[in-house]
Amino acid sequence: MKNKRNRLQVITEILRSSVVGSQEDLLRLLSERKLNVTQATLSRDLKLLKVAKTPLTNGTYKYVLPSITKTISPQGTYNHLTSHGAVLSIEFSGQLAVVKTKPGYASAIAWDIDNKGSVEILGTIAGDDTILIIPREGVSREQILELMDVTFSEEK
Amino acid sequence: MKNKRNRLQVITEILRSSVVGSQEDLLRLLSERKLNVTQATLSRDLKLLKVAKTPLTNGTYKYVLPSITKTISPQGTYNHLTSHGAVLSIEFSGQLAVVKTKPGYASAIAWDIDNKGSVEILGTIAGDDTILIIPREGVSREQILELMDVTFSEEK
DNA sequence: TAATTTAATGCAAATTTATTCATATAATTT
DNA sequence: AAATTATATGAATAAATTTGCATTAAATTA
Secondary structure, eight states, X not given: OXXXXXXXXXXXXXXXXXXXXXXHHHHHHHHHTTOOOOHHHHHHHHHHHTOEEEEOTTSOEEEEOOSGGGGSOSXXXXXXXXXXXXXXXXXXXXXXXXXXXSTTOHHHHHHHHHHTTOTTEEEEEEOSSEEEEEEOTTOOHHHHHHHHHHHHHTTO | OTTHXXXXXXXXXXXXXXXXXXXXXXXXXXXXXXXXXXXXHHHHHHHXXXXXXXXXXXXXXXXXXXXXXXXXXXXXXXXHHHHSSSEEEEEEETTEEEXXXXXXXXXXXXXXXXXXXXXXXXXXXXXXXXXXXXXXXXXXXXXXXXXXXXXHHSOO
């Protein structure tokens, strides 16, 4: 149904603010907020959000969210972009964007990005399977995502 | 018995260098190295080592070591690291770290860094004798140095 | 609008992981 | 050294998680 987006959001909020050790616990916390799903759905949600289960020093476990920026549009543009082709993921660190590609594809893709001639992007550096994008100052992450989406959705 | 210490060591080495998605897989990899235990023991070992199970983008899972390896934490500076071997220097510029290596070594070393699977590092780009390391947001220079130290001081 | 495709979800089975209980080995104490 | 205590481990089992299949709702297309 259409609660998914919201549910994912609530899950990240919960995991950010409390120690949850099992999917059943999470299930309870969700139902307290009137979100009723089954544990199976939760398993899929956590997989989607890339939430890891990690042991704590006190002998229990905790579900932990991937570091900060990853959750931008879990379903939106960037899946679109990564679902097909050689671009595997895009993540951000500060002003920079890091694009992961299939091995060997990076320079080819970087060329595409460069030749798009967007003012938003100052330049790129490509390795074998990684591209570093240096955006111009003041350019937002969303703008970059948008740009990448446009750049790569054409050729699908 | 008294193989425990050794076994834990081997487990960390395996997890550091390959993608392991289940305890059964790990079981197999261990027995290839003549270490035969049951899954129960493995579960305890992983708990002890605080190894987390995290979903990957490709739909599978991976066991990842905690990033701050407190078990072996040599506080030796990085000349420890650079004193022998192919890594010549590490310097920082803004958020980025630049590693200088002997000519030709960069990609090999970058591979090691990548396969350490540390959350702190978003990705690396290697040329011939230079590696660019892109740390995740909020990661300090000290953390990177520490990480590099652990990665390269241990076995080599 | 009807037909078709796609996405979300529950249920139940399968798989994976954690734990209980029993036992053996090593370490410590008397 | 014997007795006691602590640690490590396997076998079996329990608990937790993941997945295949079926179904329904939503979106898309004809």
